[in-house]
Amino acid sequence: MTIATSLFARHALLPDGWQDDVRIQWDGAGAITAVKAGVQQQAGEAAAGLVLPGMVNLHSHAFQRALGGLTETAGAGPDSFWTWRDLMYRFARHITPEHIEAIAAQLFSECLRHGYTSVCEFHYVQRDPQGQMYARPAETAERVVAAAAATGMGLTMLPVLYSFSGFGEQPLKPEQKRFRTGPAEVMQVIEALEGLRGPQLEVGVAPHSLRAASAAMIGEVLGSLPQARPVHIHIAEQQGEVEQSLAATGQRPVRHLMEQFEIGPRWCLVHATHLDEGETRALAASGAVAGLCPTTEANLGDGLFPLSPYLAAGGRFGIGSDSHISQSAVEELRWLEYGQRLLHQRRNVAASPAQRRVGDFLWQSALQGGALAAGRPVGALAVGKRADLVVLDSEHPNLAAISPEDVLGTFVFCGNDNLVSDVMVGGRWMVRGGRHVAQDAIAQRYRDAIAQLRTLRS
Missing domain, CATH: 3.20.20.140 (Metal-dependent hydrolases)
Incomplete structure (x- = not known):
């Protein structure tokens, strides 16, 4: 059974830099309760390769x-x-x-x-x-x-x-x-x-x-x-x-x-x-x-x-x-x-x-x-901060065979593909596989609104 309130990151960007084998835990309110590096993945625990603070x-x-x-x-x-x-x-x-x-x-x-x-x-x-x-x-x-x-x-x-x-x-x-x-x-x-x-x-x-x-x-x-x-x-x-x-x-x-x-x-x-x-x-x-x-x-x-x-x-x-x-x-x-x-x-x-x-x-x-x-407790993978996590697509060619220390240089300066795969906000996964969980319904409402506005615009 997948543990819903933790994520095992093979590499995670912590306040003091990249760390390996990191467990990030959060509570039901979406706040991080523990961050520990150098651990082993537990049976059934969700895992990701490269994890950044949102x-x-x-x-x-x-x-x-x-x-x-x-x-x-x-x-x-x-x-x-x-x-x-x-x-x-x-x-x-x-x-x-x-x-x-x-x-x-x-x-x-x-x-x-x-x-x-x-x-x-x-x-x-x-x-x-x-x-x-x-x-x-x-x-x-x-x-x-x-x-x-x-x-x-x-x-x-x-x-x-x-x-x-x-x-x-x-x-x-x-x-x-x-x-x-x-x-x-x-x-x-x-x-x-x-x-x-x-x-x-x-x-x-x-x-x-x-x-x-x-x-x-x-x-x-x-x-x-x-x-x-x-x-x-x-x-x-x-x-x-x-x-x-x-x-x-x-x-x-x-x-x-x-x-x-x-x-x-x-x-x-x-x-x-x-x-x-x-x-x-x-x-x-x-x-x-x-x-x-x-x-x-x-x-x-x-x-x-x-x-x-x-x-x-x-x-x-x-x-x-x-x-x-x-x-x-x-x-x-x-x-x-x-x-x-x-x-x-x-x-x-x-x-x-x-x-x-x-x-x-x-x-x-x-x-x-x-x-x-x-003015909110965000911006770091640390205890007391919001569980706001960005998972990069480790399988993308840009990130192939790359050391963690080179990840952000590549992410920011190489190519135009979006390398973000999954995004969690406040302990809830809102983006999976590059798509927002409600993307189609949101986009349809936007298209309807834009059609009205462009008819009215003068």
């Missing part, structure tokens, strides 16, 4: 998954983040709560199949198409929570504070009316979600950006939020944003944020693309997490994060798929390293004296930063 996707706008590939036509003038944003706004005005749930479920099933086991949802479609709050203030947030529960994805829900269209408290544009929230509305949503919190769900907050939320408003929300909860914010994504911040406040956005608030490990500064040297050192010293989304940042033409000096200063980072043009953790990490290679015209940038193997450095560092950003 990756954290620290930045997601789930509804944007429906936009994939639809914004790749050049306009009459130069295209940028700002022209992309206008297209996104027009698309968002038609989305219903039912669409949001179907799109999020499809996204989460795809992320799971590529090795993500946790997502931080930066959720800002709060109102109905007319700009009114739903009868249930957390209606759309609850739909994303339902999608996570249906797919098995671990979730950190981050209701967004979004009050202005630009620095200087400029009024929102008509196309932003679905996003409008002040401190009272955000706290309404957070309080409505409190009863859903549990091992698979945490609730924090996300001031959208310094251009969309004033320091006073952010301070008001932080004063009402329990101190341990995660706080995420978009920051310095575009050169235009930096210029606007300088004009409005006399300071660059990261510097201004740090002078207004005590920034520490509960904070995730998403993108932080454009930093000067002082900001880079200050962000690293703060213990906050830089939330990097390389595929979206490349797709939108944002720029490149100063990774090398940030790492030299001891900075933490994690990865997110943001607009979801990719759902692959491997692709985010590959883009992160390759962008730096192109910038510095050298190889193997993301490494340290303690860890020279770039794939291992990237995966372990992103796990640690992602776990902080999620």
